[in-house]
Amino acid sequence: MSRTSIIPDGVHAPAGAYSHGVVTHGPGETLYISGQVGVDQSGRSLESFSAQAEQCWRNLVAILKAAGMCSHDLVKVTTFLTRAEDAVELGRIRAPFLDGARPASTLVTVPGLVKPEWLIEVEAIAFKSVSSSVDEAQRACS
Incomplete structure (x- = not known):
């Protein structure tokens, strides 16, 4: 395996x-996505929970795309929140990014993340079978 x-x-x-993601190659491809936080391309932490959550998911989707995958290839998502009251808002924000995909998901409330200003972190695992037809993959990811 490479x-x-x-x-x-x-x-x-x-x-x-760390890498934002790691793809393993074998009978299928597995992508391990490191925890994404509400940090934009310039490295700036965003202020509100909503802005951080949207940026986490934008980063995660960009990593999927860079690996030739999409949200329908997600098999496991783990989300860490520093405030339980943000869970409802998180559901509203992540739904459009999942586009109907239903990966296994864990939501954990933690007392804090590495930087005190971070309110959310999302990590994920995606898998894409090499035997999937191109038409099937395009249909799921369109």
Whole structure:
């Protein structure tokens, strides 16, 4: 099995020793997406929960796209919130990004993230079978 790191244009550079995503190659491709936070391409932390959540999902979708995948390839999403009361708003924000996909999902409330201004972090795993037909993949990702 081989692996490829994913650090797409349009997403801020990793802040440490990690890739935004890692694709493994074998009978299918698995993409492991590192926790995405509300940081824009310039590395600036956004202020409101809504802005941070939208940026997390924009980053996550950009990583999927850079790996040749889309939200319908997500198999697992884990979300960390610092405030439980943001869960309802999160559901409203993430729905359009999922576009009907229903990956396994975990939502955890934590006392804090690495930087105090971060209110949300989202990590994910996606899988795309190499046996999937091009038509099937285009239909799911359109």
